[in-house]
Amino acid sequence: MSIVDTIDLDCVVQEEDIQRSDALRSRFRAEGVRAVGLLGSPGSGKTTLLEALVPAAMKRRTVAVIEGDIATDSDAQRMRAAGAVSVELNTDGACHLDAAMVEKAYGELPGEKPELLLIENVGNLVCPVDFPVGEELRIAVISTAEGEDKPLKYPAAVLRTDGVVITKTDLAPYVRVDPAKMAAYVRRMNPRSRVFFSRYTPEGALETVPADGGSPLLDWILG
Amino acid sequence: MHEASLAARVLRIAGAAAAGRETRVVRITVSVGELAGVMPEALLFAFDALKKNTPLAGASLVLEKERMCARCGGCGAEYTPGGFPYLCPSCGSNVFQIVRGEDVSVKKMELKQDEHC
Numbered sequence: 001m002s003i004v005d006t007i008d009l010d011c012v013v014q015e016e017d018i019q020r021s022d023a024l025r026s027r028f029r030a031e032g033v034r035a036v037g038l039l040g041s042p043g044s045g046k047t048t049l050l051e052a053l054v055p056a057a058m059k060r061r062t063v064a065v066i067e068g069d070i071a072t073d074s075d076a077q078r079m080r081a082a083g084a085v086s087v088e089l090n091t092d093g094a095c096h097l098d099a100a101m102v103e104k105a106y107g108e109l110p111g112e113k114p115e116l117l118l119i120e121n122v123g124n125l126v127c128p129v130d131f132p133v134g135e136e137l138r139i140a141v142i143s144t145a146e147g148e149d150k151p152l153k154y155p156a157a158v159l160r161t162d163g164v165v166i167t168k169t170d171l172a173p174y175v176r177v178d179p180a181k182m183a184a185y186v187r188r189m190n191p192r193s194r195v196f197f198s199r200y201t202p203e204g205a206l207e208t209v210p211a212d213g214g215s216p217l218l219d220w221i222l223g
Numbered sequence: 224m225h226e227a228s229l230a231a232r233v234l235r236i237a238g239a240a241a242a243g244r245e246t247r248v249v250r251i252t253v254s255v256g257e258l259a260g261v262m263p264e265a266l267l268f269a270f271d272a273l274k275k276n277t278p279l280a281g282a283s284l285v286l287e288k289e290r291m292c293a294r295c296g297g298c299g300a301e302y303t304p305g306g307f308p309y310l311c312p313s314c315g316s317n318v319f320q321i322v323r324g325e326d327v328s329v330k331k332m333e334l335k336q337d338e339h340c
Contacts, residue, residue, distance in 0.1 A: 005246050005334040013232045013253070013327040127225065130260050152307070156258050159321060188308045191317045192296075 017131055020099035024134030027103075028117065034061075035117045035134055036221050039157070040141030042123030045167035047075050049141060049198060050118055052206035054082040056218050057116055064114035066105045068097040068122045075120065084118075085109055096127035099134055116222065129156045137221065143168040144177040151185040158186055163194035165208065165217065170199035183211040194220060226261060229327055230269035234279055236329045241278070246334035248282040254289040256324040263288075266327075282332075291324030 012018070028035045038046045050065060057063050064085040067075035070093055079086035089097060089105040102119060119135060121128040125142070132138075138161040142150050145168050151158050158164060164186045169179040183195045196217050198208040208217045233253055241248050255261050263286050270284045293304050297316030308317050 002335060003249070003333045004336050005244075007240055007332045007334070009236065009240055009329045009331055011236050011240075011329045013229050013236065013329060014259075016232070126260060130225070156260060159258065160325070185307075191308070 014130070017098060020103075021132035021134050024099045024103050024106075025136070028134055028136075031113050032115065033113055033117050034115065034136055034223055035119060036137045036139065037119045037121060037128075037133055037135035038139050038141055039121040039125070039128040039161070040123065041125045041143075041146055044123070044125075044141045044143045044146065045165075045198070046120050046123070046141045047078055048206060049165060049167060049208070050120060051078055051082045052198075052208070053118070053218060053221070054079060054084045057222065058083050060218075060222060061115040062112065063116045063118065064109050065118045065120065066097075066102060066109075067120050068101075070094070070122060085111060085114065091122055095122055095124050096131050097121050097133050098131045102133040125150075125154045125157050129160050136223070137162045139221075140164045142166055142182070144172045144179055144182065145175045147175075148177040148181055149185070151182060151189060155189060158189045158193060161190075161193065163196065163220070165196045165198055166211065167198045169197045170201075179211075187212065226265035227269040227273070229261065230266055230273050230284075233270065233284070233327075233329055234273055234277060237279055237282065237332055238277070240329075240332060241334065244334065245336070247337050248279055248332050249335050250285055250333040251279075251282050252285045252287060252330045252332070254287045254326075254328050254330050256289045256326050257291050258321065258324045259327050261327055287330070289324055289326075289328075292322050293319040294322045295319055 040046050065079040068089045070091055073088035076086040076088035087105050087108050140157045140161040166179050166182050172179050186193055186195050195211040196208050197211045201207050237251050274280050290303050294301050295311035295316050296318030298314040300313040302312050309319050
């Protein structure tokens, strides 16, 4: 029962996902599309953030949104109401999007190719991090209501993204969270990460401001 | 979270590498990065479930944990980070790029001769 042969492989098991995402990113670039991905827990405020970003972005670029959800097309409807071209990508139970799904949804977008393609992942702070979808930028959305320590508890979501939007800072006093502390955690974990705060103003407008002294969120997204 | 599909791919990679050989795979060594989001027990369970009735049914899976490795953005040194903040032990810079620890990799396979009567 002796070993007669050893084959050295060093073969990355997720290579297929990475290659598909790289190929999709190349396609987006070749077609003049800048893709930006959003990921975060269910209810973190991804769609609400996009509802505010879309009309502002549309003053400067043509915009389309791919909405990832397990079920319903309500988010795509919200994006269309906000003015963007949008397709809903239902995963029927899967907890994340992958590059193949996104490429298919991209092909289903009606009309001209958009200059900005926003990709909202299925609500989940874990799995989407492992599956790049051809995006230039990945943004994690974490709300104050989820708890102050969430950046520390989900390190991959901070280490493997380019920026974090800390949402619902208007709720911070009610959920006893210090948004500045959340921003400091992100900065300490990943000094290259951009950090933003977003909240509803008393007038009922969603306001997003940089928490790191950098450029506004929309400028950063548009590149 | 996606151990079953990862196990299926490990079997596919190993099956392709072993194809056409007279020998039989007895052990497959896979490294699991600490940032890969993989539960070792679930990967082993999925592997054992999926290998049945395949040419790899007799193979066992050995998992090795791969520590995270960061490359310093200041001086280029590679280091294993401890707690946050990640600081380069050589120059103290807090700018880094993760260079290892995000992947699951098939490292090697060991094979043996089939016993014939």
